[in-house]
Amino acid sequence: MKAGFRHFAAALAAILLTAGAAQAQSKVTIAIGGGACLCYLPTVLAKQLGEYDKVGLNVELVDLKGGSDALKAVLGGSADVVSGYFDHTVNLAAKKQEMQSFVVYDRYPGLVLAVSPAHTAEIKSIKDLAGKEVGVSAPGSSTDFFLKYQLKKNGIDPNNVSVVGVGLGATAVAAMQQGQIDAAVMLDPAVTILQAAHADLRILSDTRTEHDTREVFGGDYPGGALYATTAWIKAHPNEALALTKAILGTLSWIHAHSAEEIADKMPANIVGKDKGQYVAALKNTIPMYSTTGLMDPKGADAVLAVFSVGSPDVAKANIDVTKTYTNAFVEQAKAAGPAK
Numbered sequence: 001m002k003a004g005f006r007h008f009a010a011a012l013a014a015i016l017l018t019a020g021a022a023q024a025q026s027k028v029t030i031a032i033g034g035g036a037c038l039c040y041l042p043t044v045l046a047k048q049l050g051e052y053d054k055v056g057l058n059v060e061l062v063d064l065k066g067g068s069d070a071l072k073a074v075l076g077g078s079a080d081v082v083s084g085y086f087d088h089t090v091n092l093a094a095k096k097q098e099m100q101s102f103v104v105y106d107r108y109p110g111l112v113l114a115v116s117p118a119h120t121a122e123i124k125s126i127k128d129l130a131g132k133e134v135g136v137s138a139p140g141s142s143t144d145f146f147l148k149y150q151l152k153k154n155g156i157d158p159n160n161v162s163v164v165g166v167g168l169g170a171t172a173v174a175a176m177q178q179g180q181i182d183a184a185v186m187l188d189p190a191v192t193i194l195q196a197a198h199a200d201l202r203i204l205s206d207t208r209t210e211h212d213t214r215e216v217f218g219g220d221y222p223g224g225a226l227y228a229t230t231a232w233i234k235a236h237p238n239e240a241l242a243l244t245k246a247i248l249g250t251l252s253w254i255h256a257h258s259a260e261e262i263a264d265k266m267p268a269n270i271v272g273k274d275k276g277q278y279v280a281a282l283k284n285t286i287p288m289y290s291t292t293g294l295m296d297p298k299g300a301d302a303v304l305a306v307f308s309v310g311s312p313d314v315a316k317a318n319i320d321v322t323k324t325y326t327n328a329f330v331e332q333a334k335a336a337g338p339a340k
Contacts, residue, residue, distance in 0.1 A: 025053075025056050025057060025058040026056065026057055026058065026236075026238070026239050026242070027057075027058045027059075027060070028052075028057055028058070028059050028060070028080050028081060028236075028239050028243065029059075029060045029062060029078070029079040029080050029081070030043060030059060030060070030061050030062065030079065030080070030081045030082070030083050030226070030243075031062045031064055031069075031070035031071075031073035031074055031078075031079035031081070031082055031083065031084075032044070032061055032062065032063050032064065032070055032083040032084070033064060033065075033066050033067030033068070033069065033070040033071075033082070033083065033084040033085070033137065033138075033141060033142075033168075034063070034064070034065065034066060034067075034137055034167065034168035034169065034187075035061065035063035035270065036063075036168065036169040036170075036189075036270050037168045037169070037187045037188070037189075037190075038110070038187065038188045038189055038281060038282060038285040038288075039085075039106055039109070039110050039187050039188075039223055039224050039285075039288070040083050040084075040224055041254075041262075041266070041282075041285070041289075042105040042224070042247055042250045042251060042254065042289060043061065043083040043105070043224075043226070043247070044061065044266065044267070044270065045250050045253075045254070045262065045265060045266065046059075046246045046247060046249070046250040047059060047061055048265045048266060048267070049249075049250060049253060049265060051245075051246040051247075051249045051250050051253075052242075052243075052246045054245075054246070054249070055242035055243075055245045055246050056242060057239065057242050057243065057246065059243075059246075061083075062078075062079055065137065065138050065165065065167050065168075066136070066137035066138025066140075066141035066143070066165065066167070066168065067082070067084035067085050067088060067137065067138070067141040067142050067143075068088075068138050068139065068140035068141040068144075069138055069141075070082045070083065070084045071084060071088055071092075074228065074229065075097070075229075080228060080232060080236070080239075081226055081227070081228045081232070081243065082099075082226070082227050082228065083224065083225075083226055084142070084224065084225070084227070085106075085109065085141075085142035085223055085224055085225070086101050086104065086222045086223070086224075086225045086227065086295070086300070086303060086324075086325065087142055087145060087303045087306075087307065088142065088227070089101055089227050089324040089325065090300075090303050090304055090307050090314065090319065090321060090324050091145070091307060091311065091314060093314075093317065093319045093320075093321075093323070093324055094307075094311065094313040094314040094317035094319060095313070097229075098229060098230040098231070098323070099227055099228065099229050099230065099324070100227060100228065100229075100230050100233055100323070100324060100325055100326055101225035101226065101227035101295065101324065101325045101326075102225075102226060102227065102228070102233060102240050102243075102244060102325070102326050102328075102329045102330075103225060103226050103243065103244040103247045103248065103293045103329060103330055104222050104223075104224070104225040104290050104293055104294065104295050104325075105224050105225060105226075105247055105250075105251060105289060105290050105293065106222060106223030106224035106225070106288055106289065106290065107210070107220070107222065107223070107287075107288055107289070107290050108207055108208075108209070108210060108213040108220065108221055108222070108223055108288055109142070109146070109207045109213065109221055109222075109223035109224075110187050110188060110207060110208045110223060110285065110288050111142070111143060111146045111185055111186075111187060111205075111207045111223075112185065112186050112187065112188075112191045112203055112205070112206050112207070112208065113126070113146070113147065113150060113183065113184075113185050113203070113204045113205040113206075114176070114183060114184060114186055114191065114194065114201055114202065114203050114204065115182070115183045115201070115202040115203075115204060116175075116176045116177075116179050116180075116181055116182055116183055116184070117176070117177065117179075117194075117198045117200075117201065118178075118179030119132075119179065119182045119183070120200065120202050123182060123183060123202070123204075124202070125154075125204065126150055126151065126153075126154040126156065126204050126205065127154050127155065127156060129151065129156060129161055129182070129183060129204075130156050130157075130160050130161065131160060131161070132161060132162070132182035132183060133161075133162040133163075133164050133181045133182050134147055134161055134162070134163060134164065134181060134182060134183045134184060134185070135163075135164050135165070135166035135172060135175055135176070135181040135183070135184030135185070135186075136163055136164070136165060136166070136184070136185050137165065137166070137167055137168045137172070137185075138165045138167075139163055139165055142223075143168075143185040143186075143187075144163060144185075145307070145310060145311075146185055146207075147161070147163065147185050148310045148311075149306050149307075149309060149310040150204075150205055150216075152309055152310055153309070158310075164181055166180075166181065166184060168186070168187055168190060169190060170190075170272075172184055172186055172190050173190050173193055173194055176194060177194070177197070177198075183204070188208065188281040188282075188284060188285050189272075189277065189278050189281035189282070191208075191281070192277060192280055192281035192284060193274075193277050193281070196277055196280075207221070208284060208285070208288065209287070210287070217302050217306060218302065218305075219298060219299070219302045220296055220298060220299040220302060221299055221302050221303060221306070222295060222296065222299040222300065222303065223288070225295070225325075226243055226244075226247060227325075228240070230323075233326075237329075240329050241329050241332055241333060244293065244329040244330055244332075244333045245333045245336070245338075247293060248293045248330065248333055248334070248338075249338060251289055251290055251291065251293060252338070254286065254289055255286070255289070255291060259279045259280075259282040259283045259286060260279055262282060262286075263275060263278055263279050263282060266278075292330070293330040293333075294327050294330050294331075295325040295326075295327055297322070300321045300322070300324065300325055301321060303321070304319060304321045
């Protein structure tokens with residue numbers, strides 16, 4: 001009887017410990033502006049690696065068409081945190097909406113402006129996009145901002161170009177291959193997939209490398225980050241810190257493993273049927289991922305400068321860009337050491 005009671009007590013204790021751990025986990029919903037895009041891979045990979053669980057978070061990932069949709073989910077209250085491009089926080093600051101990034105996972109944006117193979121003969125430069133239809137992930141997303149910046153930079157009125165939302169993955173590739181649009185702002189793996197099928201794919205602008213990013217923007221330009229309203233961050237500092245630790249752990253894992261090993265950890269529906277193409281795109285993308293998670297103040301300044309060119313509202317808003325990001329959580333996470 002005593003032995004039986006001990007077994008029962010041990011089993012009950014295990015159940016209570018498990019229940020306690022589950023209750024201790026904080027629920028956080030992250031809206032992603034296109035989960036299949038390699039630019040957002042660290043957010044998805046963190047889930048696959050169990051990094052969120054390590055820091056006591058129950059994270060739900062909500063996959064949406066583009067960054068603007070992810071932003072709407074947070075502003076509408078259906079998600080807590082955006083996994084999207086930092087530049088949205090600057091654009092919103094002009095509208096007196098306070099949002100702040102707290103960990104950066106992309107050193108540069110990886111945006112590519114490419115011409116549909118069916119329209120290569122007629123479009124040889126960005127100036128030739130006047131009067132054309134150009135695809136973006138979703139209107140109001142970072143792909144849309146990038147397009148408008150490039151058009152203005154080349155003397156084209158953005159209003160003379162029709163913008164079409166085509167997503168970031170297979171839908172964007174199909175729209176380009178079928179000639180439904182004249183050009184598109186895309187990201188990997190979609191760009192690499194198109195290049196594999198069309199070796200002569202015309203690229204008008206590329207920000208997948210540090211050199212190319214500096215050519216386009218005149219300096220470093222941060223891409224993907226986790227950001228939320230400043231009100232949420234103030235009310236949930238423990239969750240923001242835990243998310244930061246999870247992303248830092250994931251970034252460290254990425255830079256310690258091969259593209260093949262990373263692909264093996266990703267969901268099959270994201271990798272797709274052609275794993276070789278996915279790995280090839282990933283090899284091109286790995287240098288894009290941050291090694292520190294920190295926002296470079298000069299990069300934030302560059303985002304403000306770019307938006308000041310493309311948006312009159314931003315130009316006249318007198319934005320203090322230092323309020324659109326914080327490195328405090330990254331610094332705190334690094335001081336505490338890796339999650340176990």
